[in-house]
Amino acid sequence: xxxxxxxxxxxxxxxxxxxxxVDDISLDIxxxxxxxxxxxxxxxxxxxxxTVNRLVEPDAGRVLIDGAxxxxxxAPLVRRRIGYVFQGVGLFTHRTVGENIAMxxxxxxxxxxxxxxxxxxxxxxxxxxxxxxxxxxxxSGGQRQRVGIARALAGDSHLLLMDEPFGALDPITRARLGExxxxxxxxxxxxxxxxxxxxxxxxxxxxxxxxxxxxxxxADETPAALLAGAGGEAAQALVAVPRxxxxxxxxxx
Amino acid sequence: xxxxxxxxxxxxxxxxxxxxxxxxAVALGLGLALPLALWAARSRNVAxxxxxxxxxVQTIPALALLALFFPIxxxxxxxxxxxxxxxxxxxxxxxxxxxxxxxxxxxxxxxLTHVDAEALEAADGIGMTRWQRLRHVEAPLAxxxxxxxxxTASVWTIGAATLxxxxxxxxxxxxxxAGLQTQxxxxxxxxxxxxxxxxxxxxxxxxxVERGIASRRPMLAWIGAVLALAGLGAAxxxxxxxxxxxxxxxVKIGAKPFSEQYIxxxxxxxxxxxxxxxxxxxxxxxxxxxxxxxTSSAIDISVDYTGTLWTNELGESGNPxxxxxxxxxxxxxxxxxxxxxxGRLGFENAYGLAMEREKATFGxxxxxxxxxxxxxxxxxxxxxxxxxxxEWQAVRxxxxxxxxxxxTFAPTFMYNALKSGEADVISAYTSDGRIxxxxxxxxxxxxxxxxxxxxxxLVSPRLADDPELAAALKPLIGAIDVQTMREANLMVDRDEDxxxxxxxxxxxxxxxxxxxASTR
Numbered sequence: 192x193x194x195x196x197x198x199x200x201x202x203x204x205x206x207x208x209x210x211x212x213v214d215d216i217s218l219d220i221x222x223x224x225x226x227x228x229x230x231x232x233x234x235x236x237x238x239x240x241x242t243v244n245r246l247v248e249p250d251a252g253r254v255l256i257d258g259a260x261x262x263x264x265x266a267p268l269v270r271r272r273i274g275y276v277f278q279g280v281g282l283f284t285h286r287t288v289g290e291n292i293a294m295x296x297x298x299x300x301x302x303x304x305x306x307x308x309x310x311x312x313x314x315x316x317x318x319x320x321x322x323x324x325x326x327x328x329x330x331s332g333g334q335r336q337r338v339g340i341a342r343a344l345a346g347d348s349h350l351l352l353m354d355e356p357f358g359a360l361d362p363i364t365r366a367r368l369g370e371x372x373x374x375x376x377x378x379x380x381x382x383x384x385x386x387x388x389x390x391x392x393x394x395x396x397x398x399x400x401x402x403x404x405x406x407x408x409x410a411d412e413t414p415a416a417l418l419a420g421a422g423g424e425a426a427q428a429l430v431a432v433p434r435x436x437x438x439x440x441x442x443x444x
Numbered sequence: 445x446x447x448x449x450x451x452x453x454x455x456x457x458x459x460x461x462x463x464x465x466x467x468x469a470v471a472l473g474l475g476l477a478l479p480l481a482l483w484a485a486r487s488r489n490v491a492x493x494x495x496x497x498x499x500x501v502q503t504i505p506a507l508a509l510l511a512l513f514f515p516i517x518x519x520x521x522x523x524x525x526x527x528x529x530x531x532x533x534x535x536x537x538x539x540x541x542x543x544x545x546x547x548x549x550x551x552x553x554x555x556l557t558h559v560d561a562e563a564l565e566a567a568d569g570i571g572m573t574r575w576q577r578l579r580h581v582e583a584p585l586a587x588x589x590x591x592x593x594x595x596t597a598s599v600w601t602i603g604a605a606t607l608x609x610x611x612x613x614x615x616x617x618x619x620x621x622a623g624l625q626t627q628x629x630x631x632x633x634x635x636x637x638x639x640x641x642x643x644x645x646x647x648x649x650x651x652x653v654e655r656g657i658a659s660r661r662p663m664l665a666w667i668g669a670v671l672a673l674a675g676l677g678a679a680x681x682x683x684x685x686x687x688x689x690x691x692x693x694x695v696k697i698g699a700k701p702f703s704e705q706y707i708x709x710x711x712x713x714x715x716x717x718x719x720x721x722x723x724x725x726x727x728x729x730x731x732x733x734x735x736x737x738x739t740s741s742a743i744d745i746s747v748d749y750t751g752t753l754w755t756n757e758l759g760e761s762g763n764p765x766x767x768x769x770x771x772x773x774x775x776x777x778x779x780x781x782x783x784x785x786x787g788r789l790g791f792e793n794a795y796g797l798a799m800e801r802e803k804a805t806f807g808x809x810x811x812x813x814x815x816x817x818x819x820x821x822x823x824x825x826x827x828x829x830x831x832x833x834x835e836w837q838a839v840r841x842x843x844x845x846x847x848x849x850x851x852t853f854a855p856t857f858m859y860n861a862l863k864s865g866e867a868d869v870i871s872a873y874t875s876d877g878r879i880x881x882x883x884x885x886x887x888x889x890x891x892x893x894x895x896x897x898x899x900x901x902l903v904s905p906r907l908a909d910d911p912e913l914a915a916a917l918k919p920l921i922g923a924i925d926v927q928t929m930r931e932a933n934l935m936v937d938r939d940e941d942x943x944x945x946x947x948x949x950x951x952x953x954x955x956x957x958x959x960x961a962s963t964r
Contacts, residue, residue: 246568271571281566285584285660298576326660342570 195258197222197382198243198350203252205238212238213249214406220384220399225376227393228386229429230403236386237354239403243384244273244352256350271299274343274381277354280335282327288313288338289323295345304345312341315378317371333364340372344379351376353385357392369396391433394418402426451619451634456682459638461614463679466601466646468537473544473597478590481552482578491553498546506604510539510611514733531733531742536608536615543604544597551593555586588658595650602643606635609728612698612737616642621728625701627856627937628944646672695721695907698743700731702855703936703945704793704875704929708747708899710949712917715958719916731829732756739781741906745917748902749793751895753777755834766896773900782905786914787921791875791929794897795835796886797824798872800862804885811888815869816843823849825858825867835894836871842893856937859884875899875926877934899924919958928955 196219205213212235220226228236241247242254245266254261261269282291289309296304310320316337327335336356343351356372357365373396376383387393393400394414402410402425410422417430484491501509513535521528528534559582567577609617616639623631649672656665697713699705706727713723726743735757738746750769754760758776763769770788777783797812809815815822824847830836831850839845847869853861859878861867872879874886874897901920907913932952935943943951 244569246565265573267571267573267576269571270569275566275569277562277565277569279562279565281560281562281564281569283563283566283581283585284560294580295570298570298572298580339566342566346570 196220196255197224197257198384199255199258200239200242201253201255203239203242203249203254205235205242205247205249207238211406213242215252216406216408217252218401218408218411220382222382223380224399225373225383225397226385226399226401227397228384228401228403229388229390229393231388234403235406236403240352240354240384240386243350244270244275246275267298271295271346272348272350274340274346274348274351275354276336276339276343276351276356278356278358280339282335282338282342284327287324287326288330291327291338292323292342292345295342299346308345312345315344315375316341333360333368336360336368337371340368340375344375349379349381351381351383353383355386355388357387365392372396390429394430394433400426402429447630448634448637451630452638455616455619455634455638458614458616458618458635459642460679460682462602462605462616462639462642463676464683465533465536465540465608465613465615466598466605466642467676467679469540469601469605470544470594470598472537472541473548473601474594476541477545477548477552477593481549481556481590484549484553485556485582491557494549495546495553498549501542502546506539506543507607507610509543510536510607511730511733513539514611514730514736518736526740529742530740531612531729531737533613535611536605536613540601540605540608544601547596547600548590548593551589551596552586555589556582559585588654591650591654591657595647595654598646598650599643602639602646606639610701610730611733612726612729612742614724614726618727621701622706622945625703625706625728625856627939627942645675649675695723695745695913696726696743697723698726698729698734698737698746700734701728703877703933703948704873705747706945707932707936707948707952708789709745710945711920711953712745712747712901714946714949714953715916715920716913719912721913721916735902738902738904739777739783741904744904744907746902747789747899749897749899751794751835751897754895761834761838763892763895766898769896770898770900777902782908784903784905784908784914786901786903786917789899789901789920790922790924791899791926792897793873793875793899793929795830795833795871795894796874796889797839797869798862798879798884798886799869801883801885803868804887809887811890812839812843812845812893813890815887816845819869820846821848822868823847823851823866824869824871825851825853825861826871827855827858828852830871839889839893842891875929875933877930877932877937880930881934881938899929919956923956923958924952928952931955 198220200216200218203213203216204211216239228240230236238247242249243261245261283294286294292309292312293304296302309323313320313322318334318337318341322334327338330338357368360368369392375381385397394417398413400412400414400417401408402422404425410426412422412426416422417426420427480494484494514530517528517530517535563581563585564577567581572580605615606617606620608615609621616635618635619631620635623629623635649668652668653665656662656668695716697709699709709725709727713725716723729737734746735748735753737743750773753773754769758773764772774785777785797815799809807818809819831852851861851867858867858870859882862870862884863882872884872886901917903913932948935948935951936945
């Protein structure tokens with residue numbers, strides 16, 4: 192690991208009532224990494240992700256970006272520098288696609304952005320430029336999430352947080368969009384943290400896979416190491432699912 | 445039909461005032477509801493209290509709510525000084541504003557607490573501040589629902605504003621109340637048609653705005669808004685016309701809600717117009733409100749009755765006799781407010797207990813004492829006011845009156861109740877035209893429990909020292925005997941060959957030889 196990690200968790204804990212969702216996690220993430228957070232529902236992976244952009248405030252510990260505590264400045268300012276994509280997308284239904292994307296620079300006080308820039312962002316997520324004048328209700332689920340990603344990139348952020356971004360999409364759309372995100376990660380030099388419950392997706396897209404169970408990280412491996420049998424029981428149970436499916440498909444052929 | 449058309453065409457000023465009052469009330473409701481809704485959307489407790497309060501207000505009958513603001517404002521004078529108006533626009537505006545609160549508040553709170561959770565997460569996620577989230581996400585998403593609330597509130601308010609008439613605010617309720625009292629159905633219908641049409645038009649225009657917002661067609665919203673504002677502007681323009689701008693010069697004549705008061709108010713108006721004054725009528729004021737109105741110069745002239753003032757205003761309970769009571773009232777009015785009692789009109793409109801002649805003769809009921817002794821199985825009917833009046837207490841105690849039943853009727857229907865046997869004895873007015881028409885007799889009052897009720901003319905402090913006004917009204921003083929008044933009342937109240945209030949007033953003036961020079 193580098194001397195100053197790009198993103199660091201320092202003894203972070205978060206409790207919801209009797210449940211310890213995040214249990215004293217310390218973790219460093221290097222610049223340019225594509226990290227997948229994998230685990231069953233309720234394992235605390237979304238909660239951990241949201242402590243970064245302060246949609247969840249930890250009860251104890253700190254989260255540092257480039258060595259600076261995210262709690263040291265107002266939450267909106269922190270969030271404007273971080274791209275955030277989640278399963279629900281949350282497009283503003285009373286605004287056009289273009290206005291949804293333009294909202295990010297607008298609220299940061301950067302004023303209106305050029306139509307050209309909105310076009311570029313739509314290019315990035317492989318949407319036709321004329322979609323900018325349409326309203327979200329006229330789009331398919333996959334198109335909406337592409338707009339959500341374009342909006343997340345509109346603030347020129349270098350950190351992209353994704354919470355089950357493809358969870359509501361059909362398998363074909365899901366695979367295509369996953370590849371596109373992986374490509375964008377490379378093109379734009381992003382650091383990406385993606386929460387998913389799908390181990391296959393994690394293995395295909397990420398270069399580092401963290402497995403969470405009951406608020407703790409129980410495995411921290413590369414996809415290759417996981418496929419080679421590393422990471423322990425919980426991680427291997429998750430890896431077994433897609434491996435088993437692949438074997439059965441192979442046998443069927 | 446032509447009556448109805450004429451009545452409708454004469455409603456211009458009422459319509460203009462009605463529009464302005466309703467719009468101001470909805471604006472007040474909106475001004476209260478929006479900040480409350482924002483607060484309530486963030487706190488369950490505030491939401492509970494605010495919605496509870498608004499619902500409570502809604503359960504108060506609009507008529508009572510309007511009337512309640514009279515004593516409230518009277519009490520508020522301790523803080524804001526004597527200049528605070530207790531009648532007219534202010535209380536009507538406050539009461540209707542509270543009435544408009546609920547639909548707006550409920551829709552706004554519901555809309556704000558049900559804004560799509562994912563849109564809110566996205567708003568936070570891209571770094572909106574709370575204010576930005578409100579402005580860019582919550583407010584626009586809630587706007588169509590808030591607009592729907594404003595629309596509902598507007599329709600309610602336009603309907604309820606007709607009741608503003610009872611507290612001295614000109615509105616489309618004027619023809620409704622006057623028509624109901626004199627059973628002039630063309631007037632009632634005209635008032636109803638006008639206010640219902642106004643409600644429909646407002647609903648339609650605000651509906652355009654609502655649909656424009658909801659379906660993101662700004663043109664539609666603008667068309668609705670511009671047309672609604674144009675209507676408001678026209679109403680404001682009409683009210684601000686030089687005609688009513690010089691309202692200081694206008695003499696306002698008040699009337700309690702019954703035919704005799706309307707006739708006398710119009711007779712006074714005719715005399716004053718002939719003398720060069722411009723007059724405005726404040727018909728249908730609640731009778732508790734009239735005295736306060738004239739002594740505070742909210743209106744300028746009223747006809748009241750000595751017995752009423754004696755018990756209600758002076759707070760006296762004894763009966764000093766007719767002359768002493770009058771003298772005392774003249775002094776008291778002069779002393780306490782500077783209101784001038786111009787004189788007695790000549791007749792009494794006393795409260796008495798009346799029965800059908802046949803029933804009275806058959807049962808040998810000649811005096812109240814007879815009824816007290818042998819009439820315990822009978823039913824007494826009275827107008828809504830009667831059973832709350834000290835006169836009723838007094839007469840009941842003096843004779844030890846007891847009845848099997850006690851029923852309340854609108855004054856107009858009280859006589860029908862006597863005819864149909866729903867009541868055996870009623871509290872009647874001695875000057876009522878139906879006394880002779882229905883062949884009723886008054887029960888004698890040997891104990892003099894009921895005070896005298898001389899009709900007297902009161903002039904507000906503002907015009908108390910106007911000698912020309914006093915001179916113009918002098919022909920009315922001491923000139924109207926009870927037979928003449930009964931006959932004039934009957935003209936308006938009867939079902940056949942019904943006359944308008946104005947015709948009855950002119951007949952009355954003619955009868956007493958006081959008709960104005962112009963028609964002589």
